[in-house]
Amino acid sequence: MVRELERKRFLANFPETAPAANPVFFRTYSRREAGLRETWDRVCDRTLKGLISLGKLSPQEAEILERMQRNLKALPSGRWLWVGGTDWIAKSQNFSGAYNCTSTNLQDWKAFGLMMDLAMMGCVRFVG
Secondary structure, three states, X not given: OOOOOOOOOOOOOXXXXXXXXXXXXXXXXXXXXXXXXXXXXXXXXXXXHHHHHHHOOOHHHXXXXXXXXXXXXXXXXXXXXXHOOOOOOOOHHHHHHHOOEEEEOOOOHHHHHHHHHHHHOOOEEEEO
16 A cells, blocks of 8 residues: 655755756755755855865855855855765765865876775766
8 A cells, every 4th residue: 555645845945047956956965854854054054164164264265155155156066065064074084075076196006096995985086
């Protein structure tokens, strides 16, 4: 027997010129908190806090960054939208989980190993 489940429709205030923004945002970048999805404002709060801490930004730099992100003028990487400001990314062994892409010169096996590790975490790699 199939049970009817109530489906809640989540919406964020993305521009009409970006019709896929809501499904992509809630599928990919909005984390679950106590069974509910994060709102765009909550994602901004979390990721900005993480960037300000990571970059040791001044209040003026932080204000510019916040204004640009909240107004959808400039955004951090998609990876940062997912992991930025979380306890997981704060652990040094997880730093590469925020990388979208990376590059290196393959001069030895250690560099090759690093590139393979990053590739397994979803990084696009560029080899010089």
